[in-house]
Amino acid sequence: MIGGTGEILFLTCLAIVVTIIHTFLKQAGRDEFAYLTLVLGLAVGLIEVIPVILDLFHQVKTVFNLY
Amino acid sequence: MEVLFVIIGLALVTTVLVLFVNESKVPGLGVVISVFVGALIFIQILPKISYVISIFEELASRASLNTFYLATIFKIIGISYIAEFGAQVCRDAGQGAIATKVEFAAKVLVMVLAVPIIAAILESVVRLLP
Incomplete structure (x- = not known):
């Protein structure tokens, strides 16, 4: 079991929820809010992922003695 | 060996999920998920690489090799791995130019690391010649 499997499911759920909210807002005629939900979902996903990438870079640095 | 099965399972599940997410309104999240899984797999496999590297270092120290050359080789391998990771992600997202x-940047950095070794080889050749 790898740590971080739950985050993949979280990101997928995020995509589903954002799509639902987007469709809902678009039906209600609020196009600008619909677009904002897309941006927000993408931002939340990136915030979730960036620490992992940073961790990867640090580990590669320590393993290969890149300084 | 167990790590391999874990990685393959993770990759299969993620492939299906990314296909699914790409059909939704936020296809950017699909790229984010694939980057995330790539980082996870890389982090899983890094301890093994570090094991191999430690054995190589031990062999080099036994052969009383200059550690500078070995360190350069490891740095080049690390740069290529990371650059491959980044470039593959960009290409998957359709940004072949980036x-x-x-x-290109990785190649230049590798060249910068390799120049001292080339200089050393040339110097020894010059010393061999009368």
């Missing part, structure tokens, strides 16, 4: 630039 991927090519990332590879």
